Amino acid sequence: MITTCVLYASRYGTTRDIAQALARILGPARASPVEGFVPGAGTCEFVVIGTPIYGEVPDPGVMRFVEDHLQWLTQRKVALFTSSLAPDSKGRYRTSLCRLIGPSLVSGTSLGGRLDMASLETADRAAMEAFASTTHSSFNKADTLDWSVVAAWGLRLKGIRDSLGCRLDNAQVRAEVDRFLRSHNTCALATAGDAGARATPIEYVYAGDCLYFLSEGGAKFANLLLNPHVSVCIFDPYHTMADVAGLQLTGTARLVDLQDATANSVLHAQHLTREKLGQLPFDLNIIEVHLERAELLLSALSKRGVDSRQVYDFPRPS
Ligand SMILES: Cc1cc2nc3c(=O)[nH]c(=O)nc-3n(C[C@H](O)[C@H](O)[C@H](O)COP(=O)(O)O)c2cc1C
Structure with missing residues (x-):
């Protein structure tokens, strides 16, 4: 049976929560942070990568992981999601990763994000406050994550995963x-x-x-x-x-x-x-x-x- 790795980076837990939910839908699967993950020849046949968006770009750890393990990734089928507060219908936040992964990429999507100003580290809070003042907006908490969208994408990936196995006619x-x-x-x-x-x-x-x-x-x-x-x-x-x-x-x-x-x-x-x-x-x-x-x-x-x-x-x- 095909096994799946759901690899992610996450500062405040949102991308992790999405990755873990996807891994449960896709089981047999393991959700793991990219940091410390060691790809092996038989590790998994299907890979899902999740990255949060900070300052309009993917997490640098995820970028590095993809660059460092490109050969391993290109021998597999890969799906990619971003977690961001702003809707990213045109997929611009994931363009750089999509380009790197190339034809191995079988699905990419933008899922929502969550933000709680009270739980941010100092530098992140300062960045968000600066952003809020330039856009004349203010927010303490924001949540654009829709679990029904996560569930629907998870089921779509499950269909893709099932098609990769060694099938009887x-x-x-x-x-x-x-x-x-x-x-x-x-x-x-x-x-x-x-x-x-x-x-x-x-x-x-x-x-x-x-x-x-x-x-x-x-x-x-x-x-x-x-x-x-x-x-x-x-x-x-x-x-x-x-x-x-x-x-x-x-x-x-x-x-x-x-x-x-x-x-x-x-x-x-x-x-x-x-x-x-x-x-x-x-x-x-x-x-x-x-x-x-x-x-x-x-x-x-x-x-x-x-x-x-x-x-x-x-x-x-x-
Ligand atoms: C400093 C900072 C910068 C952010 N930049 C963006 C951004 O450029 N675009 C966006 O849509 N969301 C942005 N966000 C929101 C995050 O992408 C969102 O909260 C995401 O769910 C965080 O995932 P994590 O908890 O897994 O780290 C930013 C949040 C912070 C704190």
Whole structure:
């Protein structure tokens, strides 16, 4: 599995906090200050670099690190972010680093910053006071950091990271996903809405690009009424790292009319008939989840020389 290094410099903790949040999203990953970081041949395959902006330029320690380890960086894929109070939509704060890193750079972004005058060291406070007097502005505290932007970029990087691994071809990943789904029959179906986030243990039927669930009802239907987006998780009990096996799926749910043809095959698979349903003292409901993405983690795959983590995107319904 590809590992990631998130390397940063930070005077007052903002770039560090962003780097640590990104490392958690990108795991397996390590967040580390550039100072003291020793790159090695097998250290990591994907590198994220974060720098605060002071006086309109990146941190000198980050610049030095990139210059000193250019060869190591150019053998990897690199992403870059800046933390600054001013929005940097044109990316001018990172131009010098982008130029240095060159074609290895796969993504660059500007994230916000935070500033608390009370916690600044003397020289920084003096610089900020001088800046405030020339711009006729005054501020004690400023916060332009939007964590939802950090989360969205982290997920984008995760997509890039996943594409770098040793991948099975699409048909092979689908065959593995099919095999996993057919060799299990129970999952946790997660819904989210006004009833809160809810994971329901439930049996499933797998057919086509869909999972089907028979249910007498419950709080998940309150969530589905408001939000059709669901996640499904199926896994084997953990014994050792050598036999880890789990599948996370995302998809969109809808309710199936019991009179629909689709209902027949679901009932048949569950050894049920409409007559039997009619004898029940309550209604049964069928949920169909059209699958969108499967994220498979199978230790066994690494024995075949490919990543233990494989992602499959199901075809969009026409
Ligand atoms: C002396 C000083 C100079 C700064 N210069 C800039 C600047 O040129 N542009 C900007 O957008 N933000 C500037 N900032 C704000 C920082 O980039 C922001 O607070 C950042 O989040 C700090 O990151 P850190 O806590 O990881 O060091 C400056 C802050 C200080 C204290």
